[in-house]
Amino acid sequence: MRRSSAHVYVIAEAGVNHNGSLKRALQLVDAAADAGADAVKFQTFRAEDLASGTAPKAQYQKKATGSSGSQLAMLKKLELSPAAHRTLIARCRRRRIDFLSSPFDEASLRLLTDTFRLPVLKIPSGEITNGPLLLQAARTGRRIILSTGMSTLAEIEAALGVLAFGLSGARLAPSRKSFARAYRSAAGRRQLRRKVVVLHCVTDYPTPFKDVHLRAMHALRDAFDLPVGFSDHSLGIAVPIAAAALGACVIEKHVTLDRALPGPDHRASLEPEELAAMVSGVRQVELSLGKEAKVPGAAELRNIKPARKSLVAARDIARGEIYSASNVVAKRPAGGRSPLDFWDIAGRRAPRDYRKNEPIR
Numbered sequence: 036m037r038r039s040s041a042h043v044y045v046i047a048e049a050g051v052n053h054n055g056s057l058k059r060a061l062q063l064v065d066a067a068a069d070a071g072a073d074a075v076k077f078q079t080f081r082a083e084d085l086a087s088g089t090a091p092k093a094q095y096q097k098k099a100t101g102s103s104g105s106q107l108a109m110l111k112k113l114e115l116s117p118a119a120h121r122t123l124i125a126r127c128r129r130r131r132i133d134f135l136s137s138p139f140d141e142a143s144l145r146l147l148t149d150t151f152r153l154p155v156l157k158i159p160s161g162e163i164t165n166g167p168l169l170l171q172a173a174r175t176g177r178r179i180i181l182s183t184g185m186s187t188l189a190e191i192e193a194a195l196g197v198l199a200f201g202l203s204g205a206r207l208a209p210s211r212k213s214f215a216r217a218y219r220s221a222a223g224r225r226q227l228r229r230k231v232v233v234l235h236c237v238t239d240y241p242t243p244f245k246d247v248h249l250r251a252m253h254a255l256r257d258a259f260d261l262p263v264g265f266s267d268h269s270l271g272i273a274v275p276i277a278a279a280a281l282g283a284c285v286i287e288k289h290v291t292l293d294r295a296l297p298g299p300d301h302r303a304s305l306e307p308e309e310l311a312a313m314v315s316g317v318r319q320v321e322l323s324l325g326k327e328a329k330v331p332g333a334a335e336l337r338n339i340k341p342a343r344k345s346l347v348a349a350r351d352i353a354r355g356e357i358y359s360a361s362n363v364v365a366k367r368p369a370g371g372r373s374p375l376d377f378w379d380i381a382g383r384r385a386p387r388d389y390r391k392n393e394p395i396r
Contacts, residue, residue, distance in 0.1 A: 043279050043321045044264070045314055046135060046157075047072040051113040053297050057122060059106075060115065062292055070311035071318070074133035076157055076287070077123065079147055082110035084140035095297040096238040109299070112392045117146060124151060135180075137162075141171055148175045160184030160238050163194045170209060178230045180285060180319025182266050184238030188258050191233065195259060199223030202230055217323040227261060232285050235278075236266040241303035244281075247274055252281055268303045269362065272313035279320040286317060345371030346380070348389040352382075355384050363395060371395060 053060035060077065067075035090106040100109060115123070120136070137159045138144035147153045156172050160182040163169075172179060179198060183191050190369035196214035200207075203222040207213040217223040235252045247269055258261045264285030265278035275286045280389040289304035305313060331339070349364040356362065358380045365374035371394030372380070380395065389395065 040099055041315050041321060043283060044074070044285045045072045045317055046076050046285065047074050047290040047310060048266075048287050048304075050076070050078050050289060050300050052289065052291045052296070052298060052300055052304060053077075053113075053115070054296060055112045055114070057115075057119045059241075060119065060123055060293060061126050063290060064123060064130060064132065064306040066292065066310065067290055068130035068132040070290075070307060071314040072132060072290075072310065073171075075127065075290075076135040076137065077115060077120075078113075078159075079120065079136040080110065080114065080139035081142060082107055082114055084142060086110055087281075092142075094305075098297055098302075100297065108390070112163060113298075117150065120146070120151060138168070141168060142332075144168065144171055144175075148177060154178060155180065160186065160236050161333050163190060166197050166214075169194055169197040170201045173177040173198045176202065176230075180232045180234060180264070182234045182236045182287075183255070184236035184266070188254070191255070191259070195227060195231065195233075195261075196223075199227050202226035208245055220330045224260075227259075232262045232264055233259060234266040234285060236285065237268060240268050240300060241270045241310045241357065242268040242271060243300045245272065249274065249278055249281055252278065252283060256282075270303065272305065272309060272316060275313055276316040278319055280318045280324070283323075288313060317393065340368045340370055343367070343369035344374055345369050346374055346395040347371065348391055348393050348395065350391050351383050352389040354386065358385060359394075366392065 047070065049060065049063040049067065053063060064075050078111055086107045088107050096106070097108065102373065124134045126330050134153070135155055135157050136147055137157045138147055139159070145154065155178045156171060157180045159170065163181065163183060163186050181194065193214065196218035200209065200214045200217035201224065203217055203220065203226045205213060205217050233255050235255055237246055239246060252263050252265060259297065260285045264283045265275065266287040267275045267278065273290050278286055287298055290308060290310050291301045291304035293306060294301050294306060344365040346363055347366045349362050352362050363377065
């Protein structure tokens, strides 16, 4: 994962929008690569390890898939096998796009790190209180992107404490107290700055614009002094582009081949052409942000003479005539005396004759 200050790392979240089809998952890889995204991300889980049979569907899932059936039954249809992961990773390599996935259980995390040796892990919002999974992720030493939907600052700090504990190799027994100590330690803070990106996220699909609160990115940056990005569930492309303008270093957005497909996340996803437009907008923003300095650029310097003005004679001026607003005016081009000098010469006598429009020297 590139972490340069100038480059916004764009993740196309394929998630479970493959609907259990490897063919569709491969098409999502191609769509993300064609759009210019840096990475395409899936979800790795064992449905039986992720949810019990009594887990209800979320409200947005009921809207998208109907209220009948359990969350477990829905998830079973959306699993990707290890063989499917291998095929997707190979396609990503061919298309020169990073493969990412979010693990939802410890066996799935081991699959991503031990079998496929992924260098980056994306921890989804729903796992931010899953201490054992966070600790296992941290102990792999991988870079971690942490989504913070549904979270308070206190909950995020607690999760970062677990990560700091695991990343720093703390030898104390794991506990809330030892996690908090690791978070406050110099070694823990150093590891967090090196390896963790925190994403502002609102877990609602789709998120109404009034509920996005992009300025929460500033709250995260101020609270934790870590790189901050944005995982978007709003409709359209305006909000993620705005997030780039606010300094997001990572932007994640769902992608689907067709928003009309059945499934829990399609409605809040971009279709391929929209994803390409979003990536293009983000790239334009990252080029436009530039430096935190207000100085004329090289192109502007070339435009100073034709755009600015100099003091010139408003009419013919005889030697000895007193300069005033009646005979001195500001006109283009620049190069003579600045119009700001008008009050320095007003009331003085002209040392020589001037023709109309001749610069006052």
